Amino acid sequence: MHFVVNEAELVQQARAGDVTALNALYREYVNRVFGLCLRMVGDRERAEELTQDTWVQVWRQLTSFRGEARFGTWLYRVAFNVVRQAERTERRRRQRIPLDRSPPATSLPARTERPDERVALERAIARLPDQARAVLVLHSIEGHTHAEIGRILGIAEGTSRAHLYQARERLRRELSE
């Protein structure tokens, strides 16, 4: 028998410690969280690690989720903070141990059947500044509104728009060269 349980109920059950409910939420959102992590770090393996970290953080922090925002919005905020924290840690590590070679190239264009344009676009996205890339991914790829992006990233709607326009202009110029 198939039981239809709405998202709010699943969130409540997961908050109460029900791992089965967390699993149902995971199945619903995992690919979107993975997509966000992948676009932010440009490496599938690293993105999978960060996706795992995100869900462990969701489990730990669910008691602080009061349902004021949509669960999806709150989840993206958790994911974005996980990515941001990982990037800070990575930067600190690089400062302590300077590499004598350039960092590895992005592993985004892993599918060889992709047209060159798509590969070029993904590489250009990976080169965007962090905040501009985050806004571009959330708006133009994941389909969030500027109001939602403001809540996820903790910035004003106007700032979100400014980052988006800056990111798109940069991509447009790079891709038309």
Added chain:
Amino acid sequence: VSRHLELEEVHRFVDGELSADQGRRVEEHLQSCGDCRAWADQLDALRQQLAELRDAGAAGDLWPGIAWRVATSARDEQLSRARHRSSANRRAIWSGIAALVVVVAGAALMLGGNRQPALVARPGSAAADTLVATFVPIIENLQRIAHRQAVLVAPGVAERLHEDLTANAHAVSEIRVALARDPGDVELSDELTRAFRREVAFLEWVVRVTPGDAR
């Protein structure tokens, strides 16, 4: 040709965020301005390309790793709370024993007897038997449910759950062996109670978090 479009104007146009009037004015401008037309076309093509990236492909099966980390995190919190409670309980027990010693010793002195008073009753094997009779049926029942439900979770997680269940059972078994050698040892008896309680708590937690057919 009127002035070129502003940055925000053309981006909002491409995103469909302009009002009908604003949109019509931009359309009119684009009819007569090749530069702005090319700009808007490039942005619109970019918008479509970006939307097509939405499908980043599926992540691998990450759930076993997440379930294990969630399980470990919950168990650690539980053990930490148990340790805190256990330490508080131990303080309460020793305070109680101290009070009892004072009362019994005082009563013995008041009775004026010269015999050495038995300060506290030692639990003896009867106390251990009572603990076993109380806890073992509960644990066995929970173990049956936990093992049945553990097969429903990912193999890696089930394996780690099984390891933890075995470790708990082993700890209980060791204390019981030691207590059989020295049935009057108060600390061992107390340790057995705590080990039983830990095992019950852990089994209850396993039953709660694994996808059970009993629920």
